[in-house]
Amino acid sequence: MAAVTWRQARCWCPSLLQVFRFPVAQVHLGRPTMRASQQDFENAMNQVKLLKQDPGNQVKLKLYALYKQATDGPCNVPKPGVFDLVNKAKWEAWNALGSLPKETARQNYVDLVSSLSPSSEASSQGTHGADEKVQESKDIVVSSEDGITKIMFNRPTKKNAITFQMYQDIMLALKNASTDNSAITVFTGAGDYYCSGNDLTNFTSAAGGMEEAASKGAVVLREFVNSFIDFPKPLVAVVNGPAVGISVTLLGLFDAVYASDKATFHTPFSHLGQSPEACSSYTFPRIMGSAKAAEVLLFGKKLTAREACAHGLVSEVFPESTFEKEVWTRLRAYAKLPPNSMRISKELIRKNEKEKLHEVNAEECTTLKARWLSDECINAIMNFVSRKAKLGRPQSS
Numbered sequence: 001m002a003a004v005t006w007r008q009a010r011c012w013c014p015s016l017l018q019v020f021r022f023p024v025a026q027v028h029l030g031r032p033t034m035r036a037s038q039q040d041f042e043n044a045m046n047q048v049k050l051l052k053q054d055p056g057n058q059v060k061l062k063l064y065a066l067y068k069q070a071t072d073g074p075c076n077v078p079k080p081g082v083f084d085l086v087n088k089a090k091w092e093a094w095n096a097l098g099s100l101p102k103e104t105a106r107q108n109y110v111d112l113v114s115s116l117s118p119s120s121e122a123s124s125q126g127t128h129g130a131d132e133k134v135q136e137s138k139d140i141v142v143s144s145e146d147g148i149t150k151i152m153f154n155r156p157t158k159k160n161a162i163t164f165q166m167y168q169d170i171m172l173a174l175k176n177a178s179t180d181n182s183a184i185t186v187f188t189g190a191g192d193y194y195c196s197g198n199d200l201t202n203f204t205s206a207a208g209g210m211e212e213a214a215s216k217g218a219v220v221l222r223e224f225v226n227s228f229i230d231f232p233k234p235l236v237a238v239v240n241g242p243a244v245g246i247s248v249t250l251l252g253l254f255d256a257v258y259a260s261d262k263a264t265f266h267t268p269f270s271h272l273g274q275s276p277e278a279c280s281s282y283t284f285p286r287i288m289g290s291a292k293a294a295e296v297l298l299f300g301k302k303l304t305a306r307e308a309c310a311h312g313l314v315s316e317v318f319p320e321s322t323f324e325k326e327v328w329t330r331l332r333a334y335a336k337l338p339p340n341s342m343r344i345s346k347e348l349i350r351k352n353e354k355e356k357l358h359e360v361n362a363e364e365c366t367t368l369k370a371r372w373l374s375d376e377c378i379n380a381i382m383n384f385v386s387r388k389a390k391l392g393r394p395q396s397s
């Protein structure tokens with residue numbers, strides 16, 4: 001329906017940039033709380049007016065929606081009538097942003113404009129077309145095809161362990177995916193593992209002392225998990241092999257989890273002298289019940305894919321031989337569903353617990369920061385780094 005309306009709108013009004021008339025003078029912004037300042041935002045608005053090439057109606061609608069969200073907040077004006085095609089298309093684009101915070105909308109607006117400017121045309125952030133690589137980074141590969149943005153852990157020689165840079169790349173990928181043309185976003189892993197969790201050398205290789213690394217780690221982790229809590233589109237994990245640590249706990253924030261029958265789910269936090277993250281101290285007991293969650297989070301009990309499915313963490317398990325084919329066929333069909341409807345439904349599902357999730361995330365990060373400085377954790381990491389310990393092997397003291 002939306003596509004038809006938009007096509008009609010294009011015929012009726014070829015120059016939507018004029019129709020949208022970005023009202024620079026009417027901007028009243030609060031104190032910026034994220035990275036894009038008011039000045040960045042205003043600069044971006046001016047940059048839009050200087051664009052040499054028409055960015056296309058889709059992009060203009062997106063700009064309009066982000067601008068309105070950043071300045072007025074969520075759309076709460078009545079929907080224009082069916083024959084008011086242009087305003088209806090604009091309203092729909094704005095309304096689709098749901099409760100996206102003003103600061104995030106402002107940041108996304110600035111990012112979108114910067115991706116349109118000539119200087120960044122050749123940069124890593126491309127426009128999001130079919131089967132297109134949309135983000136170049138060594139260990140996180142982002143591509144877009146058939147309405148699906150795929151974010152792939154791509155460090156198979158290290159079992160896709162997540163480095164500091166990969167945390168940053170994933171946050172950027174999620175931010176881009178939240179406003180690109182795709183309907184759903186999918187995480188998967190390259191090679192035999194889905195992901196072996198946090199790279200245990202993140203802390204040992206960090207510049208500065210442990211104290212500094214722990215403080216930085218807590219900030220990065222909080223921001224990283226927030227980007228999953230706030231992600232507005234359906235988020236799906238295609239778990240192609242074993243998953244460890246944070247790659248497991250994050251699954252509690254996904255909308256669907258499809259697993260190969262060779263996947264396993266392991267959260268060895270006590271073995272590592274650490275504590276749960278990614279809101280799992282809240283999501284896991286809710287998903288699997290407190291008794292099973294305790295086994296998994298306190299005692300590090302590894303779940304098979306079928307066990308994880310029986311306990312509600314996994315949506316469905318597929319035989320390894322047909323896993324990729326079956327799952328991607330299904331996802332391509334899901335990606336054809338009306339995207340606004342999916343976003344709105346997700347928002348309804350998440351709305352009542354978003355605040356709670358942010359609260360839990362903050363508390364888990366504070367707890368982890370202290371854990372990272374504990375002897376238990378430092379010894380466990382040093383044991384791994386010096387190859388004395390690996391999951392499943394007894395730890396030396």
Ligand SMILES: CCCCCCCCCCC/C=C/C(=O)SCCNC(=O)CCNC(=O)[C@H](O)C(C)(C)COP(=O)(O)OP(=O)(O)OC[C@H]1O[C@@H](n2cnc3c(N)ncnc32)[C@H](O)[C@@H]1OP(=O)(O)O
Pocket residue numbers: 157158159161162163164167196197198199200201202203206213214216217218220221244245246247268269272274277384389390391
């Ligand atoms: C400035 C600070 C910034 C910090 C940024 C934020 C921090 C947020 C932290 C959030 C908290 C997260 C917690 C977790 O995720 S806890 C879980 C951590 N993961 C592990 O404990 C797994 C450790 N790995 C293993 O036990 C085994 O490698 C594994 C069972 C996964 C596989 O064993 P296998 O025998 O099949 O393979 P190898 O051991 O030979 O592995 C191949 C190579 O990969 C390296 N590897 C694997 N996993 C990790 C890892 N998690 N971290 C670092 N390196 C890893 C392994 O060392 C091998 O490398 P080499 O070939 O060079 O020896």
